[in-house]
Amino acid sequence: MPGPTLFFSTLMGDEAKSIARGLQKRDPDLLDRLIEQYQYRLFRYLVYVTGNRERAEDFFQETWIRVLERGHQYDGKSKFEAWLFAIARHLVIDWQRSKKAQSLDTLTDPEQEHPLQLANETDPSPLHQVLSQETQENVQASLQKIPAIYREILVLRFQEELQIDEMAGVLSVPLSTVKSRLYRGLEALRGALQGSAVL
């Protein structure tokens, strides 16, 4: 008798395959359901990556338009959310490239001079406006201190609970890079929260 892990992975595989079939046909009801189902997760991810609520809204809508247009390219072999986040991420990077005319490597490598930092750190805390609950003010203020590239990876791992190989797919980087960013991000988060006396 198959174990529960196999059962759930088969169930998820069936779900992904059924999404892939629906996207092939551009099934409007399926798209409506997916938008409802993933709205919070996608919007949260975009807010963390862009650091700006209005921009996140624009990218949210653009992402779903792309899902409609390129849905036939999703084969159902991976989790739908990983594919969805990859689309959203590349839209953000494309926009950033067109604005700054920098190379993708420069944008995404935190060791370079210009890491992925869509939110201007000198502006009056756009992320803070989004994450405005009083009880969480310190936490959110601390999150702003972390470079976007680490915020993103922490969100994917600890909020979205993607596996490391899935994150490598979303970010288009090797597993070793994902791991090193996770370790650095975790340390940066701990340090930032400790610094603001949340911990």
Added chain:
Amino acid sequence: MSESVHDRALQLIAQGRVEGIAEVDGAWLRAHLEECEFCAAHARQTDRALRSLRTAVIPLPDGLASRTQFRVRLRAQELREREPKRRALWVACAVSWVFGVASAPYVWSLFQWLGQRTGVPKLVWEAGFGLWWSIPALFAVAVLLMESSRKGEQTDWINQGS
């Protein structure tokens, strides 16, 4: 207690949260945390940091999903309207290629006959035949390739996510 023992403990604390650790390492870490307040505090801070991240709430804008659904449906309608034109382009190209291949022997004979009648060198009417037959086909190929490359511009990066 030596520095390296604490270093190992801190490394295992992070590794446990990021990718998991072996049971034997976990047992060692638990024993170490029971007797080392510094590393235990580090582990607690790490867990609290992750809890804070997990419980962070981002309010959704009003009507975001419904606005998006509306836009997506409009775009879907546009794509559906455009689909027959694209299909017609492919059908036209296919028909012209089939017709071109089928008629090639007759056109060749025609060029040959014209060449003999007008007395132009063989190489000239052969080149004429080549151009007559290949230019429309190359033009159609170019149109289709342009269409495909426009469609495929984002294909690579989208596939990276799957």
